[in-house]
Amino acid sequence: MRADARKNYDHLLGVARAAVLEHGADASLRDIARQAGVGLGTLYRHFPTREALLEALLHEGFAAVAERADELADSDGPRDALVTWFRECTRWTYEYRGVTTPMMAAIEDPESALHDSCVTLRAAGARLLVRAQEAGVARPEVDGTDLFALIAALAWLHDQPSTAARADHLFDVLTRAVLRD
Incomplete structure (x- = not known):
């Protein structure tokens, strides 16, 4: 994985971890993407489900x-x-x-x-x-x-x-x- 892609991946995981810890496993994927500063498509490229x-x-x-x-x-x-x-x-x-x-x-x-x-x-x-x-x-x-x-x-x-x-x-x-x- 390219360094910038890895950075995005790790950032998405950090934002997702905070969201799941706060809101549970049903935390909004759209909100996670928004809080991470990426589009929903980027989130789905890394995590298809x-x-x-x-x-x-x-x-x-x-x-x-x-x-x-x-x-x-x-x-x-x-x-x-x-x-x-x-x-x-x-x-x-x-x-x-x-x-x-x-x-x-x-x-x-x-x-x-x-x-x-x-x-x-x-x-x-x-x-x-x-x-x-x-x-x-x-x-x-x-x-x-x-x-x-x-x-x-x-x-x-x-x-x-x-x-x-x-x-x-x-x-x-x-x-x-x-x-x-």
Whole structure:
């Protein structure tokens, strides 16, 4: 990519990140282009779909959360590693309001721009979960797909005004449902 094109790309991503953090995953693409000082066509040349834009915004975060699972697996006990990763991943998902719906759709759609990143995230959590199950500290009937869905559910609950204040409590309830006493 040419240096000026890369600069435009990075600037668009910065403006888009701010817009998504403020307005959620349904932030206006037209407003993003306008705030970035480019035409809508330029935005669509870089990001042909909303999913492509979300993938570009979330890719580094997905990779970091997956890498964090590996770090925790190497350094913490199975229970602590799973709970820490589950909490950090859930909090990371909170930051991008409204992203849970496209993430849940993408996990089942191999054609989605978000699919590979979502699969990577689910696999990272599944590795920690299996490790905890093998150590006897997590319930055997829970799988990586369940954990991914619980993260999405908690992020959705955090987005709801009536339950946002209870997000930490609900996290604890769900964690106790995944872990064995």
